[in-house]
Amino acid sequence: MTKKLKVGVIGLGSMGSTHLDIYSQISDVEVIAVADSIQSRLDGSSKAEGNISGQARGSVGGLKARKYIDGMELINDPEIELVDICVGTNLHFVFVEAALAKGKHVLVEKPLARTYDEAKKIVQLATNSSSNIMSAMCLRYWPAWVWLKDAIESEVYGKCLSLNCRRQTSPPDGAFYSNHEKCGGALLDLHVHDTDFINYCFGMPRAVFSQGYKGPSGGIDHVVTNYIYEQSMDVPLVSAEGSWTMQDGYGFNMSYTANFENGTACYLLDSEETLKLFRSGHQSEVIELKKGMGYEFEIRSFVDEILSGKESNLVLLNQAAESIAIIEAEQVSIKSCLVVTVKA
Ligand SMILES: NC(=O)c1ccc[n+]([C@@H]2O[C@H](COP(=O)([O-])OP(=O)(O)OC[C@H]3O[C@@H](n4cnc5c(N)ncnc54)[C@H](O)[C@@H]3O)[C@@H](O)[C@H]2O)c1
Incomplete structure (x- = not known):
């Protein structure tokens, strides 16, 4: 059996649910942990909506995954290879920084960060890291x-x-x-x-x-x-x-x-x-x-990049920073x- 990429998703709002749905359709990925600071989202008793029809269809119901109330605990989980950051934009920088420091691959929702200063720091951290990283600019x-x-x-x-x-x-x-x-x-x-x-x-x-x-x-x-x-x-x-x-x-x-x-x-x-x-x-x-x-093709492309051992395109990451x-x-x-x- 081929090895599956072990993923942890932080933030189970509209985008976390969209990403969970996509992961459930990719055979070489396994979501082994999720985190959300709202208990009802974590246990699946409440759910966010997306603004585009067909979005946010994923759920934690039936998912055999470890559950963390704080995203930082998920980042510290040694089994997780890819940390998918779907929390609000003001938290992107701290979670990306922590995940890269633990040697995880990182998918971070758009925009890359709340400010251009934070986004530039992320590009710098990515340049000094051997992890793969993608800013989820789905268009x-x-x-x-x-x-x-x-x-x-x-x-x-x-x-x-x-x-x-x-x-x-x-x-x-x-x-x-x-x-x-x-x-x-x-x-x-x-x-x-x-x-x-x-x-x-x-x-x-x-x-x-x-x-x-x-x-x-x-x-x-x-x-x-x-x-x-x-x-x-x-x-x-x-x-x-x-x-x-x-x-x-x-x-x-x-x-x-x-x-x-x-x-x-x-x-x-x-x-x-x-x-x-x-x-x-x-x-x-x-x-x-x-x-x-776009969410689907973006995530599939990032998973393929990691599994095939390709390096991330930091020019594209830098462009996402410059857009800010x-x-x-x-x-x-x-x-x-x-x-x-x-x-x-
Ligand atoms: N790609 C797109 O088209 C698209 C669309 C919508 C939103 N987004 C982006 O996705 C991000 C999230 O948006 P959303 O609509 O899902 O927001 P949301 O507020 O619905 O969901 C964020 C979730 O993160 C959780 N959270 C906050 N702090 C946490 C912590 N410390 N640990 C664990 N969980 C924590 C919240 O409880 C919440 O459930 C934003 O940056 C937004 O800009 C992208």
Whole structure:
């Protein structure tokens, strides 16, 4: 029998439950421990919800795993090889630091850390460690976004002239999301997905211009940003909007419109998921996407990386850290109403 990777999951909220569901479908992984400071989540008598249909389906019910009330105890469990950190963002740095110090492999939910300073320290710790580490920037693995990255890089429809990304939802539930000191508001928690994807495709912008307003977290919960790459009138024109200030019942959606020299791609995920391509002189096309969510492909890819003995890509980790520097520049831009140079 092949050896299974022994995993411990810390934090059994919406993301911990999503990760448990995915691990249960991977044959060479065994979740041997879970931790949560809320007893009812640990014993399975209460459960968090996700914002995307099909998410957060995993549960501790029926799982033969050791249970810890404090994530640090799980990190000290010598049998665990991969520590999966699904606690709130304000705790990412301390748990990553402790897990790497114990020689564990680390998967840490996005954003990599609460601040760019903490994220930089994580990159430094990872550089000095022989463990594998991944920041769970799931859009990099989400089929419609993988398609987009490939279209931008390959220039199969010509150069990308503009990209606009949008992500909107009603306010998420829970103490973590109602405290901007912990979650960073929608500006960091939600909008980082698009900021990071833009950084992943086009690199660090020279500057940003953002506007936004405060919402239920007490921080910036609705933001609109222009990412400035070149002098004005040059391409690409890149912008993103993120908000969790929509009224109850609105649900969740994410979308993009990418305009290329020879094609326009429009993606929308709400209750359904569609990617359409328009090309002058052609019938409009619906692009067939691989079934599944980015979380699944991201975790499978990280598990494969560990089991095949490959080193982690620290350039990608550093990019996840730099995305937080961009977000911090967006915050300064919102407060000052000025174009702000991004420094990383
Ligand atoms: N990849 C994505 O699309 C995505 C989506 C949602 C959330 N997230 C990220 O995932 C992280 C968690 O989000 P969530 O929605 O699951 O939050 P949550 O608040 O629902 O869950 C976090 C859990 O961690 C537990 N916890 C806190 N401190 C602990 C400790 N010391 N030891 C053990 N358990 C502890 C809490 O009790 C809670 O159950 C956040 O960083 C968030 O930004 C990512």
